[in-house]
Each structure stands twice: as C-alpha cells, then as structure tokens.
Amino acid sequence: MGELQVLISQEQIHDCVREFALSIRKDYGEEPLLLVGVLKGSFHLISDLARELGGETTIDFIQVSSYGHEKSSSGIVQIRKDLDTNIEGKNVLIVEDIVDTGATLSHLRELLATRKPKSLRVVALLSKPQARKMNAAAEYVGFEIPDEFVVGYGLDYAERYRNLPYIAILREG
Ligand code: PRP
Numbered sequence: 001m002g003e004l005q006v007l008i009s010q011e012q013i014h015d016c017v018r019e020f021a022l023s024i025r026k027d028y029g030e031e032p033l034l035l036v037g038v039l040k041g042s043f044h045l046i047s048d049l050a051r052e053l054g055g056e057t058t059i060d061f062i063q064v065s066s067y068g069h070e071k072s073s074s075g076i077v078q079i080r081k082d083l084d085t086n087i088e089g090k091n092v093l094i095v096e097d098i099v100d101t102g103a104t105l106s107h108l109r110e111l112l113a114t115r116k117p118k119s120l121r122v123v124a125l126l127s128k129p130q131a132r133k134m135n136a137a138a139e140y141v142g143f144e145i146p147d148e149f150v151v152g153y154g155l156d157y158a159e160r161y162r163n164l165p166y167i168a169i170l171r172e173g
Contacts (some may be wrong), residue, residue, distance in 0.1 A: 002170045006168050007150060016142040018052055024053060024140065028119075034058050036092055036094050037060070038094065038095065038096050041155050044154045045096075045153070047164055055154075061083070065075050092121075094109070097126060097153065098126040099124045099141075101133040128141050
C-alpha cells in the first residue's frame with residue numbers, strides 16, 4: 001500500500017475546470033463543441049467540463065494503448081476503441097487527464113486531423129514538461145507538475161485510485 005500526498009485538491013480542480021470552460025467559451029462563443037475523452041483517465045474531467053460548458057456540447061470517447069509506460073517510451077500508440085461519430089466539420093476538443101511523454105497526444109492529434117475537423121484543440125488537466133519526449137502541447141493546460149507518479153481524478157496505479165476526487169503523489173510505502 002503506497003502513501004498518498006495531495007498535490008492538487010478537489011477545490012483547485014474545480015476552479016481549474018471552471019477556468020477551462022470560461023476560456024473555451026471565450027474562444028468558441030456558443031458554437032457547438034465535440035468533446036473527445038481519451039479513456040480511461042479522462043472520465044472525470046470530461047464529465048465535469050461538459051457540465052461547466054453547457055450549450056450544445058456532445059461527447060465521444062477514444063481509447064488508445066501506449067507501450068511507452070512500463071518500458072522506455074517506444075512512441076507506439078494503437079487505437080483500441082475508435083470514435084463512434086464523424087468529426088468532419090466539427091469543433092473538436094481532445095480531453096486528457098495528463099500529457100506525460102506526449103506520445104498519446106501527438107498521435108491522436110495527427111490521426112484526428114486527417115478526419116478534417118473544423119478545429120482541433122486539446123484540454124489537459126496536467127502536464128509533466130520534464131517527461132516530454134514528443135512534441136505535444138495542449139492549448140488549455142490546468143497544472144504543470146513535477147515528474148512524480150500521480151494518481152487520482154481518473155489517473156490510476158494498476159487500475160486503483162481513479163476514483164479519488166483529487167490528484168496525489170503516490171510513494172511506495
Ligand atoms: C495515460 C493518460 C494519457 C497518457 C499520457 O493513459 O491518460 O492518455 O497516458 O501519457 P503519454 O503522454 O506518455 O502518452 P494510459 O495509457 O495510462 O491509460 P488510462 O488512461 O486508461 O490509464
């Protein structure tokens with residue numbers, strides 16, 4: 001059982017999601033938005049963000065498997081579950097819990113861009129700049145965090161801790 005140290009509180013996350021919604025509405029006005037959640041880690045953020053955004057906001061999910069985590073990053077990313085909807089001509093916002101090496105995001109951006117969305121941007125709650133191996137930046141970033149192992153608010157360790165309402169550093173105990 002590891003030891004958890006709170007890094008970002010529930011209240012900080014809530015404030016951040018409200019700021020995301022304000023910035024996005026400032027940029028897109030009342031245009032319809034399609035949120036694309038990257039499973040599984042984004043499930044809290046996409047749910048909270050969709051409620052803050054209101055308006056004509058639709059939701060779809062994609063799941064990729066990255067082989068860059070256990071071993072050193074190979075940058076190989078495969079689609080495990082594709083979108084159900086056609087994104088052509090839509091304002092697409094990729095919703096991510098964290099940008100780590102950047103492999104997932106750079107691949108997803110490239111893939112989704114080929115499907116001719118009207119616009120394509122990324123919302124990421126967390127970013128670990130020190131871990132970056134691929135060129136991948138999100139337009140809307142909540143918190144830049146140190147290169148520590150974090151869990152909670154969707155992020156797991158062996159499928160545990162996704163249900164925590166805050167982000168914590170997990171240290172082996
Ligand atoms: C995590 C996270 C991002 C990705 C970021 O997902 O949710 O999608 O890794 O890492 P990268 O920048 O190095 O590509 P993971 O593959 O652990 O799947 P999960 O969301 O189902 O836990």
